Amino acid sequence: MRHLDTIENLTTVEIEELIDSASSFKSGRYANYSTKHVALMFFENSTRTRFSFECAINRLGAHPYIFDISKSSNQKGETIKDTINNLCAIGINTFVIRTKEEDLIDKLKQIDFYKPVHFINAGKGKSSHPTQALLDYFTMLEKIKTVKNKKVVIIGDIKHSRVAKSNIALLKKFGANIITTAPEYFKEDINGAFFEPDLKKALDGADVVMALRIQNERLDEAISKEDFIKNYSLNMENFPKNAILMHPGPVNRDVEISSELLDSKIGITILNQAENGVYIRMAVIDKILKGQLK
Amino acid sequence: MRHLDTIENLTTVEIEELIDSASSFKSGRYANYSTKHVALMFFENSTRTRFSFECAINRLGAHPYIFDISKSSNQKGETIKDTINNLCAIGINTFVIRTKEEDLIDKLKQIDFYKPVHFINAGKGKSSHPTQALLDYFTMLEKIKTVKNKKVVIIGDIKHSRVAKSNIALLKKFGANIITTAPEYFKEDINGAFFEPDLKKALDGADVVMALRIQNERLDEAISKEDFIKNYSLNMENFPKNAILMHPGPVNRDVEISSELLDSKIGITILNQAENGVYIRMAVIDKILKGQLK
Amino acid sequence: MRHLDTIENLTTVEIEELIDSASSFKSGRYANYSTKHVALMFFENSTRTRFSFECAINRLGAHPYIFDISKSSNQKGETIKDTINNLCAIGINTFVIRTKEEDLIDKLKQIDFYKPVHFINAGKGKSSHPTQALLDYFTMLEKIKTVKNKKVVIIGDIKHSRVAKSNIALLKKFGANIITTAPEYFKEDINGAFFEPDLKKALDGADVVMALRIQNERLDEAISKEDFIKNYSLNMENFPKNAILMHPGPVNRDVEISSELLDSKIGITILNQAENGVYIRMAVIDKILKGQLK
Numbered sequence: 001m002r003h004l005d006t007i008e009n010l011t012t013v014e015i016e017e018l019i020d021s022a023s024s025f026k027s028g029r030y031a032n033y034s035t036k037h038v039a040l041m042f043f044e045n046s047t048r049t050r051f052s053f054e055c056a057i058n059r060l061g062a063h064p065y066i067f068d069i070s071k072s073s074n075q076k077g078e079t080i081k082d083t084i085n086n087l088c089a090i091g092i093n094t095f096v097i098r099t100k101e102e103d104l105i106d107k108l109k110q111i112d113f114y115k116p117v118h119f120i121n122a123g124k125g126k127s128s129h130p131t132q133a134l135l136d137y138f139t140m141l142e143k144i145k146t147v148k149n150k151k152v153v154i155i156g157d158i159k160h161s162r163v164a165k166s167n168i169a170l171l172k173k174f175g176a177n178i179i180t181t182a183p184e185y186f187k188e189d190i191n192g193a194f195f196e197p198d199l200k201k202a203l204d205g206a207d208v209v210m211a212l213r214i215q216n217e218r219l220d221e222a223i224s225k226e227d228f229i230k231n232y233s234l235n236m237e238n239f240p241k242n243a244i245l246m247h248p249g250p251v252n253r254d255v256e257i258s259s260e261l262l263d264s265k266i267g268i269t270i271l272n273q274a275e276n277g278v279y280i281r282m283a284v285i286d287k288i289l290k291g292q293l294k
Numbered sequence: 295m296r297h298l299d300t301i302e303n304l305t306t307v308e309i310e311e312l313i314d315s316a317s318s319f320k321s322g323r324y325a326n327y328s329t330k331h332v333a334l335m336f337f338e339n340s341t342r343t344r345f346s347f348e349c350a351i352n353r354l355g356a357h358p359y360i361f362d363i364s365k366s367s368n369q370k371g372e373t374i375k376d377t378i379n380n381l382c383a384i385g386i387n388t389f390v391i392r393t394k395e396e397d398l399i400d401k402l403k404q405i406d407f408y409k410p411v412h413f414i415n416a417g418k419g420k421s422s423h424p425t426q427a428l429l430d431y432f433t434m435l436e437k438i439k440t441v442k443n444k445k446v447v448i449i450g451d452i453k454h455s456r457v458a459k460s461n462i463a464l465l466k467k468f469g470a471n472i473i474t475t476a477p478e479y480f481k482e483d484i485n486g487a488f489f490e491p492d493l494k495k496a497l498d499g500a501d502v503v504m505a506l507r508i509q510n511e512r513l514d515e516a517i518s519k520e521d522f523i524k525n526y527s528l529n530m531e532n533f534p535k536n537a538i539l540m541h542p543g544p545v546n547r548d549v550e551i552s553s554e555l556l557d558s559k560i561g562i563t564i565l566n567q568a569e570n571g572v573y574i575r576m577a578v579i580d581k582i583l584k585g586q587l588k
Numbered sequence: 589m590r591h592l593d594t595i596e597n598l599t600t601v602e603i604e605e606l607i608d609s610a611s612s613f614k615s616g617r618y619a620n621y622s623t624k625h626v627a628l629m630f631f632e633n634s635t636r637t638r639f640s641f642e643c644a645i646n647r648l649g650a651h652p653y654i655f656d657i658s659k660s661s662n663q664k665g666e667t668i669k670d671t672i673n674n675l676c677a678i679g680i681n682t683f684v685i686r687t688k689e690e691d692l693i694d695k696l697k698q699i700d701f702y703k704p705v706h707f708i709n710a711g712k713g714k715s716s717h718p719t720q721a722l723l724d725y726f727t728m729l730e731k732i733k734t735v736k737n738k739k740v741v742i743i744g745d746i747k748h749s750r751v752a753k754s755n756i757a758l759l760k761k762f763g764a765n766i767i768t769t770a771p772e773y774f775k776e777d778i779n780g781a782f783f784e785p786d787l788k789k790a791l792d793g794a795d796v797v798m799a800l801r802i803q804n805e806r807l808d809e810a811i812s813k814e815d816f817i818k819n820y821s822l823n824m825e826n827f828p829k830n831a832i833l834m835h836p837g838p839v840n841r842d843v844e845i846s847s848e849l850l851d852s853k854i855g856i857t858i859l860n861q862a863e864n865g866v867y868i869r870m871a872v873i874d875k876i877l878k879g880q881l882k
Contacts, residue, residue, distance in 0.1 A: 019572075037349055047666075048674050055678050058651045062351045065345060072745060078544040086342050086543060089568035090349050114565040249674060250666040255782055271702040276678035331643055357646045359639060372635075372838040380636050380837060383862035384643050408859040 002293045003119040004284050005105050006128045007169040014293065015170065022276065023282035025059075029287055036062040038094040038285065039087055042122070043069055047121050048097055048249055048274065049131075053096050065092055080104070081111055088115045094288065121224040126160050131270045132248055133166035134212070136281040137145035137174075138271045140284050143244045144207055147176040153202050154180045155232055156212035156256060159188040162210055163248045168193045179206075183232065186221035199232055203240045210246040211256040217254075229255060236261050244269050297413040299399050300422045301463040301504065304430050308587065309464065312433050316570065317475075319353075325400065325580055330356040331386040333449045336416070336433040337363055337393040342543055342568065343416050343425075347390050350575035358384055374398070375405055382409045388582065412582045417464045419455050426542055428461035429574040430504070433567045437538045438501055441470040447496050449526055450472045450506035450550060452561045453482040458506055462487050467549035473500075477526065493526055504540040505550040529555050538563050540577035590881045592872050593693050594716045595757040602881065603758065605725050610864065611873035615684040619874055624650040625680040626873065630710070631657055631687040635720075636837055636862065637710050641684050644869035650757055655679055668692070669699055676703045682876065686710040702840075706876045714748050718844040719752035719872060720836055723865040724798070725762075727857065731832045731865075732795055735764040740767045741790050743820055744800035744844060751836045756781050767794075771820065785822055791828045797845040798834040813843065823849050832857050852854035 004010075010018075013187060025031075042050055049095070050066075057064040065087075083172050084095065097105060102125035123129040140147055152171055158164045158180045171178050172192035180193045181202035186193060196202040203209060211234055219225045235258035239245065239247060247270045253259045261267060287293050298304075300469060302314075319325075330434060332351045336344055344360075351358040354392040359381075361396060378389060387409060391399060396419035434441055446465055449466045452458045466471050466486035473486045473495035481489060490496040505528055513519045529552035533539065539555070541564045547553045581587050592598075598606075613619075626645045630638055638654075645652040653675075672683060683705060685693060690713035697707060711717040728735055740759055746752045746768045759766050768781045769790035775783060784790040791797060800824055807813045823846035827833065833849070835858045841847045849855060854878035875881050 020581065035353075037352065047655075047671065048678070051675060051680070052678050054682065055651075058625065059623075059679070063349075067341075080548070082547075085565055086568050087345060089565040090342070090346050090347070090351070090572050091569075093350065112564070114569075151337065169296060203874065250670060253667070253670075268702070270676040271673055274674050275679075275702075278678050329647075331646065357643075359642065362636075373841070376838060376841075377635065379859055383859040384636070384640050384866050385647070385863075388640070408856070408863075523864060564751050570623065 002288050003109055003293055004130055004288065005109065005119065005121050007130045007166045009131050010130070012173050015134065015137070015173070018134055018280065018283045018287060019141060021136075021278035021286060023136055024280045025279045026228070026276070031060045031282070033062040033289060034061045035290060036060075036094070037065060037067045038062055038096060039067050039092045041067045041069070041095055041097045043097070043099040044123070049098065052274070052277045053122060053281050056278050056285060059278070060282055060285060062285070080108070083109065083156070084117065085114045088113050088117050094118040094120065094285065096120045096122045097124070099124050101125060102127055120284060120288065123162055123164065126165070127162055128166045128169075128261065129162040130166050131280055131284060132163050133170040134284070135273055135277040136167055136246060136279055137170055138276045139246065139269065140244070141207055141267065142272070142276070147171055147174050147179040147208075149175060149177060150207040151177045151179065151205055152207045153191070154178065154208065154209040154210045154212065155199065155202070155234070156182055157186040158182045158190070158212070158215050159186050160215070160218065161212045165190065167210065181232070183223045183228065185236065185246055200238065203238060203243075204250060206240045206243045208246060209234065209240065209243045211249065211251075214252060214255055216252065225255065233258060234261055236264070239266065239294065246270060246273060296582050297399070297403055297469065297587055298424055298582065298587055299413065300405065300414050301424045301427050302458045304424070306467050309345065309428065309431070309467070310429055312574065312581060313435060315441045315580060316428075316432055316573035317497050319573040319576045320570070325354045325576070326353045327356040327583060330354075330388070330583060331359060332356055332390060333359045333361050333381055333386045333387040333391055334360070335361045335363070335391045337391070338417070338512055340392055340417070343392065346568070346571045350579060351422045351570070354576055356579070359493065371428055374402070378402065379408045382407050382411045386467065388412040388414065388579065390416045391418070393418050394418060395448065396421055406578070414578060417456055419456065421456055422463075423456040423461045424460050424462060425571065425574055425578060427464040427493045428458050429460055429567055429571040431464055431538060432520070432570045432574055433540065434502055434538070436566070436570075437563065441465055441468050441502075443471060444470060444501040445471045445473065445580060446502040446504065447500045448472065448487070448504045449493065449496070449528070450483070451480040451508050451512065452476045452506070453480050454512065455504050455506045459484065461504065475526070477522060494532065497532060498538075500534045500537045500542060503528065503537045507542060507544065508546060508549055510546065523549060527552060530558070533560065540564060542565060543568065589834040589877050590879055591693070591697055591720055592876065592881055593697065593709050595708065595718045595721050597754055598718070600761050603722065603725070603761070606722055606863065606868065606871045607729060610867035611617040613867040613870045614864070619648045619870070621648045621650040621877060623651060624648075624682070624877060626650050626682040627653045627655050627680045628673055628682060628686045629655045629657070629683055632711070634686055634711070637686065637714065639777075640865045641710060641869050644866050644873060647866070648870055648873060650873070660666045660816070663858060664818045668696070671703045671720070672696065672705065675864060676701050676705045682708065684708045684710045685712070687712050689713060690715055697867070708872060708876065711750055713750065714753070715750055717750040718754050719865065719868055720751050722872070723868040724755055724834060725758055725862055726864045727834065727861045728796055728832070730860070731857065735759055735762045735796075737763060737765060738795040739765045739767065739793055740796040740798065741794045742766065742798045743790070743822070744789070745774040745802050745806065746770045746778070746800070746848065747774050748803070748806065749800045750775075753778065755798065757821055769820070771816065788826065788857045791826060791831075794828045794831045795850060797822065797828065797831045801836060801838065802840060802843055817843060821846060824852070827854065834858060834861060837862065843879055
């Protein structure tokens with residue numbers, strides 16, 4: 001049984017192997033898993049991550065199964081253990097899961113299912129989103145070769161962001177100088193990152209600037225949208241020269257990033273991230289199906 | 295035009311051929327129906343039966359089409375005859391149908407469609423669920439070689455259960471000694487089965503014990519859940535030695551079967567049923583597409 | 589960047605090439621676009637057009653992606669430009685779009701996306717539905733060889749019908765004599781067609797009779813259903829000898845066309861239309877992916 005649960009569980013060697021594999025898929029490497037069946041269990045809505053995995057599965061020649069939670073037997077009160085046991089009996093052995101529950105995948109990993117199964121974390125709770133961190137790292141390497149001693153600034157809702165947590169977990173393994181910046185309400189101290197409340201100071205000399213998605217419903221409960229934009233929005237004026245701009249998407253235009261900056265050449269990296277995501281997900285599924293991930 | 299509507303319509307030879315075919319698919323037989331298109335029309339929610347058919351279709355190399363009733367032209371008042379005529383014109387010639395309506399498939403079979411079409415009953419009303427009975431029989435044969443003169447006990451909501459009806463129809467063709475047991479409200483006299491109200495007597499010397507799913511909403515209208523559990527729930531104490539335990543799933547844990555029994559080695563047969571279901575469905579679709587089923 | 593937006597944008601040579609290509613797919617021509625990914629973005633419900641495109645994509649060996657609007661990031665306030673940019677980064681480069689918005693595809697065509705993308709209009713607003721017009725023309729050619737100087741009568745809700753508009757745009761390119769007939773409320777003067785309020789006069793000597801779908805909710809606001817049926821419904825009595833009967837479907841039985849006429853041999857052409865639709869859509873996608881459509 002092999003899974004991708006968190007970045008923390010991966011060694012630097014495993015991460016490098018995944019990046020190399022993604023890179024070779026991007027260069028046209030071919031695979032044919034036509035006897036493999038992969039379920040997409042998204043307990044939270046998602047367009048981009050779901051389509052990215054679905055596309056990765058199709059490119060690998062495998063079969064995707066869209067598990068529509070609202071129509072499933074879970075409505076009939078079935079436990080998720082019984083659901084997965086049934087699906088693995090049917091022949092689906094890989095489960096891509098997005099969930100609000102922090103400990104769901106951990107619990108599932110402990111269970112001795114009817115047949116060996118693989119779990120891939122496609123975003124859980126506020127703590128981790130490993131394929132996003134991997135695709136972000138892949139994109140950084142394409143642009144700046146290495147993150148060692150490079151200044152990576154992460155901006156916005158650090159507290160609720162699984163993207164921030166997984167990126168920090170990965171970047172600190174590779175020796176990056178990680179700075180977080182956020183309004184007080186969105187602040188969280190994370191091991192390996194240094195907090196700087198002032199955006200201007202944080203951005204000074206940055207190599208990578210990663211804006212996080214702000215959930216609109218959180219903005220007005222904690223800080224006014226106007227205040228956030230005034231103090232933490234990226235634009236043509238405050239964006240550091242020669243840095244690369246990243247965002248997990250979807251961007252709230254003119255909130256995290258001005259439309260002008262987003263639509264400039266600088267904004268293109270955000271689409272490179274999306275493009276690279278498919279190759280990372282192909283690499284993860286490929287490695288899991290080969291039994292190479294612990 | 296060839297269909298799978300009910301067990302009653304199949305000869306024992308046809309059933310044996312389907313079991314042999316399923317068995318060879320389980321052993322790795324390959325098929326490639328890449329020019330075939332199969333619609334899944336589920337007018338009732340179902341996770342397991344739908345995914346089982348979807349997986350069977352993919353393994354056969356054919357293309358599944360998920361017909362989402364709530365978004366279809368049926369909402370625009372189109373008759374199902376016109377819908378199917380249109381879909382068969384498009385190139386979908388096999389229809390897997392789950393419906394509450396007892397006579398829908400019968401009616402459809404009478405219609406002269408634009409092109410030849412096949413109907414597969416994936417569960418209709420309270421009367422029949424032939425692929426379930428076939429996969430149950432396949433599983434019994436794997437475990438006990440033959441059902442002839444074997445004691446098969448079916449427990450629970452006999453009255454509303456299409457699983458019970460199709461199993462009895464099949465098992466009596468092959469000479470099983472069939473016993474049903476249920477509270478008065480769930481009782482129904484079915485030709486070929488003997489009713490025994492007392493669970494203990496029913497279970498005595500059983501070779502196969504099949505619990506049926508109880509719909510929770512039915513329990514409290516007819517009999518209290520506590521009374522049902524007290525008198526008809528299977529557990530480590532009352533389960534007969536050497537018998538095999540079956541259930542169509544999903545199980546209401548601690549209602550039809552205690553969690554302890556379900557999670558013991560004895561419970562594994564229920565997952566064997568699910569596993570065998572895919573191969574039975576492959577065999578049914580294969581036989582239908584070859585025009586071998588009447 | 590190449591699209592199929594409107595019939596008006598196609599030359600007669602391009603239309604003839606599409607018909608020839610559809611015809612060769614109908615005769616068994618094979619294609620394998622297994623590295624191509626096509627999104628179906630249906631902002632309005634549709635069974636037949638959606639399944640027709642999905643089936644065409646599968647037959648071409650490509651991968652369909654069903655974009656469920658209600659679950660997408662559009663709910664999170666993402667613009668459609670950003671959504672499509674993201675999807676084309678992922679590797680989906682062809683977008684089949686059905687929408688109420690008249691100018692959506694026009695706007696999308698102006699945008700410089702991250703990667704080259706193709707748009708296929710699967711029905712927009714009240715103005716155009718080019719694949720329907722192409723499949724209708726394909727069907728007419730099969731039946732009556734040419735439309736030049738042939739009388740084509742279009743009946744019903746001309747005003748709100750994109751089917752009517754695209755058919756007229758196409759038929760006038762090929763020299764048909766086009767007559768529209770409708771109650772006053774559904775009338776619209778369209779360049780290239782002659783309006784005749786009296787059904788009997790309109791039908792006199794017709795070669796092709798095309799009834800349009802009436803949306804029930806429109807009937808009682810504008811004209812009583814009884815009046816419409818009395819004056820504009822087609823039946824065994826008023827249907828012109830030797831004409832062919834067409835309808836885009838789904839038919840409101842006994843409103844636009846009597847059940848008796850629909851279920852007679854004359855009604856079969858409506859299913860020929862549906863059958864031909866798949867081949868037309870294969871031809872359109874094939875031509876677009878080859879970069880042959882402007």
